[in-house]
Each structure stands twice: as C-alpha cells, then as structure tokens.
Amino acid sequence: MTPPPLVAVFRSGLLAGSETFVRTQGDTLPTWRSVFVGFERIESPLARDTDVILYRSAGGRARVRAAKLFARSGTLRRYLTSARPDVLHAHFGFDGAVVRSAARRANIPLIVTLHGADATADAQAGGWRGPLYRRRLRRLFADAAVVIAVSQAIAERALSLGAPAEKTVVHYIGIPSESVGAAPEVSIRSGVLFVGRLTEKKGLDDLIAAYAGLPPELRERQPLTVIGDGPKDLDYRALAQQATVDVNFLGAQPPSEVIAAMRACAVFCAPSKTAANGDTEGLPIVVLEAAREGAPIVATRHSGIPEAVVDGQTGVLVDEGDVEALRRALESMLTDRARAETMARAGRAWVISEFNTAKQSEKLERLYVRARERRA
Incomplete structure (x- = not known):
C-alpha cells in the first residue's frame, strides 16, 4: 500500500511558543503526513521529541549561524536526499532563503510562506542586510514552486520584491473551529x-x-x-x-x-x-x-x-x-x-x-499537489 505523501515543514528553530500556527498547519492536514524539521530546538511548550533537529551535537550553534549566514546547509541537503519528502514547506522568507539551495540540490519542490516582517522590515533593513536579503528573496522566488502570502497585503509586498504572479497565492492560516462550544454573550x-x-x-x-x-x-x-x-x-x-x-x-x-x-x-x-x-x-x-x-x-x-x-x-x-x-x-x-x-x-x-483549519488545510494540500506536479 502506497503511504500518504509527506511534507517536511521547516522552521530553523523548533518551535517558538508564539508560532502555534506552524504546528497547527502541519498537524491538521487531512491526507498528507508531516514531519517538522529544524536546525535547532527551542525550549517551549511547542517543542516535541519527534521534531527532526539537524544540529544537536557540540558546535551546533556555530553551524546554525554558518547555515544562516551562507544560506546553505549540507546537513539539510543530506536529510532531504535520504528522507525524500514530496514537498519542503519553509515558514518565513529568511528560512526559505536558507533552505533554497538544499531543496534545489536534493530536487525537492519548495514552498515558502511569507508572514509579515519577512516581506516588509527585513527587506528594508539598512546596511548590507537589506540588499543581501532582497537578492536571496529573488533567488528563492525563482526556485520556489509556490510562494504563499498569509494576506493580500503581504502578497502585494511579495510581488513588489520580485515574486512571480503565477506562483504567488494568498492562503490564510486557519484556526481550529470544529469543536468550539457556544460563546458567552x-x-x-x-x-x-x-x-x-x-x-x-x-x-x-x-x-x-x-x-x-x-x-x-x-x-x-x-x-x-x-x-x-x-x-x-x-x-x-x-x-x-x-x-x-x-x-x-x-x-x-x-x-x-x-x-x-x-x-x-x-x-x-x-x-x-x-x-x-x-x-x-x-x-x-x-x-x-x-x-x-x-x-x-x-x-x-x-x-x-x-x-x-x-x-x-x-x-x-x-x-x-x-x-x-x-x-x-x-x-x-x-x-x-x-x-x-x-x-x-x-x-x-x-x-x-x-478561516477554519479544515477548509484551509484542504486548500494547502492542493498547493502541495501543485508543487509536487511541478517537479514531475
């Protein structure tokens, strides 16, 4: 029996307590399996022992900094080559830029979700950071199968930064609503x-x-x-x-x-x-x-x-x-x-x-299928 398709959900740090939406999206997919992959563990109520943490050994923190600085990770590429997920889904533009090279070399379709600052303040940063990040975003947009924006406003920012219109879609982060009781008056x-x-x-x-x-x-x-x-x-x-x-x-x-x-x-x-x-x-x-x-x-x-x-x-x-x-x-x-x-x-x-998770998760899976078909 063929197993359900697999998405590797990437966040460099797994997982800050304020990023419940990352976990909720991966947990509520109706037909796809999900595995959460990151460079390092963040101690919070959202951290799980089942998370795939790529840099656990001594010196891991320095390797994380190097991966972010140079926007490449051989360790991630080797994991993707071995695990062979059907899609890699990176949250936030800066994480997408970091994993782009590994996904390309492993021939794994990449989806990135832009959430806010990653399409606004980070792209406008002064000094060398802003120009470098904008260049990395353009490469990310060129390689990504789908660019997701969490609102129309963020989609417009993405387009202004060079995201191709044919790849850019608005997809809302859903919230669990299936079992909520009556609200107090x-x-x-x-x-x-x-x-x-x-x-x-x-x-x-x-x-x-x-x-x-x-x-x-x-x-x-x-x-x-x-x-x-x-x-x-x-x-x-x-x-x-x-x-x-x-x-x-x-x-x-x-x-x-x-x-x-x-x-x-x-x-x-x-x-x-x-x-x-x-x-x-x-x-x-x-x-x-x-x-x-x-x-x-x-x-x-x-x-x-x-x-x-x-x-x-x-x-x-x-x-x-x-x-x-x-x-x-x-x-x-x-x-x-x-x-x-x-x-x-x-x-x-x-x-x-x-905005319920059931509706939004079905829409997200259709985007995963679209990304997988691009590779095929």
Missing part, C-alpha cells in the same frame, strides 16, 4: 483585552492612550488587560503609569488562559500599525481566535486585518495610529452592547466559516 462579558508580542507594530501604546481617554467610570467597569511579553514591556508599563490608568499586565500566558480571557472580554482590541522600520503584521491569528470565541473586535485597517474583519459588520476598524478614532470605537463598543453582540455573532460565524 456580550452582556456578561467585561474588560478590554490585548494579546500579542509587546513590539512597536502591535500598537499597544495607541491602545493605552485611547483607553486613558475613556470616561473614568467606564474604565472602572471595563479594565484593560494585556497578555504577552516582548522588548517594549517596560516601556508600555511606564506609559500606563504616565497616563495614570490601571492596566493588568499578565505577561505571556498558556493558550488555555488566552482563550479563557478571549471568552471573558467585552472587547478584543488589535491596534496594529506599521513600525518605524517598516515592520508590519501579516494577518494576526489572535484576531481570528478572539472572533471565534465571540469577542467583539476593534482593530485597525492594517495589513491583512481588513481581510478578517468586515468593518461595521463583524467588527469596527479605524485607521492605524488614530488614537481618537480608536477611543471612540472602544467607547461605542463598550456602551452599545446590542451592537457589540450583533457584530460578535457575525464575526464568529464569518471566522468559523472562512
């Missing part, structure tokens, strides 16, 4: 919730400023909670103190706690914006997850967010960086509970229908 929810890495592009500074502008009695009833950590953690805590508002900074939390917070909040806010270095989102998975859990959404018209949130129907969108518009949207959603309930129900139905 908005009337019993409370508080404003932010979930994400504490970096500039996430826009938490705008949210804190907007929240500070809400009436004091509304803030007292609707506290602001922040889940996540990152390089700007101390800056945002100081900003909240300067604005004299109480913000519950919870740090990073396990997925179960994040989902519980999404199911309890009166508004989920995603105030993303373009960072000074050009870094942008792709399509934040937390927006889809919050909508699935029945949370009313307030977000910005940033990158792929408008592809997931239909303004005025499944949530409220404002221009990125517009603190006053964000304040008005928050106040409206927190005080007009009937409107919030209507949008939350519509948003939940939309996300479960269009």
